[in-house]
Amino acid sequence: MNAAQIYPCQVMHQRLFPVQYRFRYRIVSALFDIDRLDALARDRRWFSLNRFNLFSLYTRDHGRRDGSPWRPWIEARLAEHGVQLDGGRIRLLAMPRILGYAFNPLSVWYCEHRDGRPRAVLLEVRNTFGEHHHYLLHEDGAPIRWPVRATKPKRFHVSPFIDMTPFYTFRLGEPGESLRIAIQEYQDNELMLIATQSGQAREFSDRNLLRTFAAMPWATAKIMVLIHWQALKIWLRGGRYHRKPKPPAQEVS
Known part of the structure; x- marks a missing residue:
């Protein structure tokens, strides 16, 4: 099994009401086996763990966000909800830093039991206010x-133009040769927003890292620009502004 894969992806957002819009943009994500990061970094010239490179991944960007190892953190969060992996594989889908910068609106932890069967998916959501929260998808172990x-x-709270009353539906395919994530947001049982991410896997090689950088050199930096650009357009079209509430007390829901 691969220690990592690259996924050049298309992201699509479509809002149906009260302000209508639709946009697409390209990003680069990677799927990392969290127990093989040190070896992956040693074997790649253009990828590093916890230090600057063309592409990099920092342990302080996820988990406890203090640089500590991820596995104890996520296993503890899963155990709180009755999910045990017994040492099974955990993979993180996230945008790596490019030239030291990344902002991940959505990262996904795919969690398997030692027997190879999936037990949980943990969706890590970040907003532009420096906050984060996790949604855990599971079947009680x-x-x-x-x-x-x-x-x-x-x-x-994610968008200042959507209040806290909606609910989400999630559909995630098994990450392999292709990647498929779909999220729908409903308000008053009416579909309001559709967000998708899809892509095809590439080998996590130095050659493909350079190719990806050449094709999307500012893929991570442009995410923040696009978020604020779309927010401005919604506001100009009459979108109603909602003040940011306090983040949830619980780390996982």
Whole structure:
């Protein structure tokens, strides 16, 4: 099994009401086996762990966000909800830093039991206010099936033009040769927003890292620019502004 894969992706957002818009943009994500990061970094010239490079990954960007190892953190969060992996594989889908910068609106932890069957998917959501929250998709410790489907009430403020009353539906395919993530947001049981991410896997090689950089040199930096640009357009079209509430007390819902 691969220690990592690159996914050049298309992200699509479509809002149906009260302000309508639709946009697409390209990003680069990577799927990392969290137990093989040190070896991956040693074997790649253009990728580093916890230090600057063309592409890099920092442990302080996820988990406890203090630079500590990820596995104890995520296993503890899963155990709080009755999910045990017994040392099974955990993979993180995230945008790596490019030239030291990345902003991940959505990162995904794919969690398997030692027997190889998936047990949980943890969706890590970040907003532009420096806050984050996690939505856990699971079956109380029982194996889950691909594609993973779930419905969750909204617990975390993301867009200032959407209040806290909606709920989400999630559909995630098994990450392999292709990647498929779909999130729908409903308000008053009416579909309001659709967000998708899709891509095809490439080998996590130095050659492909250079090719990816040549094709999307500012892929991570442009995310923040696009978020604020779209927010401005929504505001100019009459979008209603909602003040940011306090983040949820619980780290996982």
